[in-house]
Every structure is written in structure tokens, then in C-alpha cells.
Amino acid sequence: MNDKPHIASAFDRDLEAIQAKLMQMGGYVENAIRNSANALRTRDLELADQVREDDRQIDELEAEINEDCARLVALRQPVSSDLRLALSVMKIAGNLERVGDYAKNMAKRTNLLAQMMPVNGATGSLQRMANEVLSMLTDALDSYIRHDQTLAEKVRHRDLEVDQMYNAIFREFLTFMMEDPRNISACMHLHFIAKNIERMGDHVTSIAEQAIYLVSGELPSEDRPKANATVDMADDAVLGH
Numbered sequence: 001m002n003d004k005p006h007i008a009s010a011f012d013r014d015l016e017a018i019q020a021k022l023m024q025m026g027g028y029v030e031n032a033i034r035n036s037a038n039a040l041r042t043r044d045l046e047l048a049d050q051v052r053e054d055d056r057q058i059d060e061l062e063a064e065i066n067e068d069c070a071r072l073v074a075l076r077q078p079v080s081s082d083l084r085l086a087l088s089v090m091k092i093a094g095n096l097e098r099v100g101d102y103a104k105n106m107a108k109r110t111n112l113l114a115q116m117m118p119v120n121g122a123t124g125s126l127q128r129m130a131n132e133v134l135s136m137l138t139d140a141l142d143s144y145i146r147h148d149q150t151l152a153e154k155v156r157h158r159d160l161e162v163d164q165m166y167n168a169i170f171r172e173f174l175t176f177m178m179e180d181p182r183n184i185s186a187c188m189h190l191h192f193i194a195k196n197i198e199r200m201g202d203h204v205t206s207i208a209e210q211a212i213y214l215v216s217g218e219l220p221s222e223d224r225p226k227a228n229a230t231v232d233m234a235d236d237a238v239l240g241h
Helices: 003-042 045-076 080-113 122-146 149-179 181-216 230-239
Strands: none
Touching: 003 045, 003 080, 003 122, 045 080, 080 122, 080 181, 122 149, 122 181, 149 181
16 A cells, blocks of 8 residues: 555656656747747748757657656556546647647748748738747647646637638738739748648647646547638649649
8 A cells, every 4th residue: 555655656756757848848849939930030041940950859859758658658557547647748749749840841941932032021920820829839838737728728719810810811922922923932932831830720729639638538529610711722722732
């Protein structure tokens, strides 16, 4: 009987160490979003290269977290609620890694866009969209740490705003391309960046859903609000899907 508190405290210590890595990873991803958006807006190629370089830290932390969680489950054999917590950590780490990849892709396209004629007003719209996703990510991570299901639900529903911003930007780029064919190449790259940010929002929403799962034991069953699909159909045409 004396072993039970010892095992529980050992599990808690191990889990705290893993969660500390997860929050460190979250901080790196927040910086990646912020820096990639700033690099795009200011055409700062050095900052864009730094985003690409820093992505390795994100990838390495995800690998460490997955290994630590697997070891924790194997050695500690946690009960259902603790197992749920360990699995949610792995899911969140995977979503953070994907967001980091999208930020890296933004930085890659920034290098290409720096060689093209600027499209007036385009980067400002993308900056606002990236800022919204960044704010959502901060709240999603907070909801996980604080076990705050209400905050997680708010993040989940805020993804609709990101979808609406994406749709507006898509139409804006179409207008730019029709008004001046010289904008076509740049707008295509900018559109891919907008799509990357929209995908970031989806992964941040998944993090919020893991926070809900952690508290309630169930993933949200109802579909979250999504923006009008008509732009997605046009989007597929532009992307050649």
C-alpha cells in the first residue's frame, strides 16, 4: 500500500517535466508565428531564415515529448485519467509541430516574395490573420494548463473568424490579380501563405479540443462553425486540386 503514493508522485513528477517541454515547444511555435508574419510584412529575409532554422528545435522537442510519454506509459502504467493526460500531451505536441511547419513554409515563401513587386495592403491582412491565430494558440495552451473548458470552447469557436478572414483575403487577392496581371505570381504565393495560416487555425482548434477532452473525457461531438464553402471550391480550383 505504501507504493501507491510513491508511484503517483513519480508519475506526477515525470508528467510535470513533460508538460514543461510542451510549454517550451508552445513558446517556440508562438515565436515562429510571430516572426514569420513579421518577416513577411517587413521583407526581413534574415528573420525568415531564422524561422526556418528554429523549426528544428520544435521538431526535436516533439520527438522528445513522444519518447517521454511512451516511456511514462510503459513504466508507470497510469490509470485512465492519467493515461488520458499523457495521450493528450502527445496529440498537442503533434499539432504544435504542424503549426511550426506552416510557419516555416511562410518563411520560405517570404524569400520568394522579396524578389517580386509588393502587393499593396496584402501583408497587412495576413498579419492580422496571423495575430488572431497567435492569440488563439496562447489561449488554447492556457486552457490546457488551467483545465479551463470554457476558454477552450471559446478558442474552438474563434476559428470561424480565421476562416472568414481567409475568405476575405482570398477574394482580395482575386481582385488584385484581375486588376493587374503583374500581381498574379505574388498573389499566388500570398494565397498559399493565407492558406497556411488558415491551417494553423485548424491545428490550434485541435489543441483546444484536446483541452476539452482532458477535462470532460470526451472530444466535442458537434461540428464547429465553418465559413462558407464556396471559397473553398474556388480555392481548390486555384490550387489545382
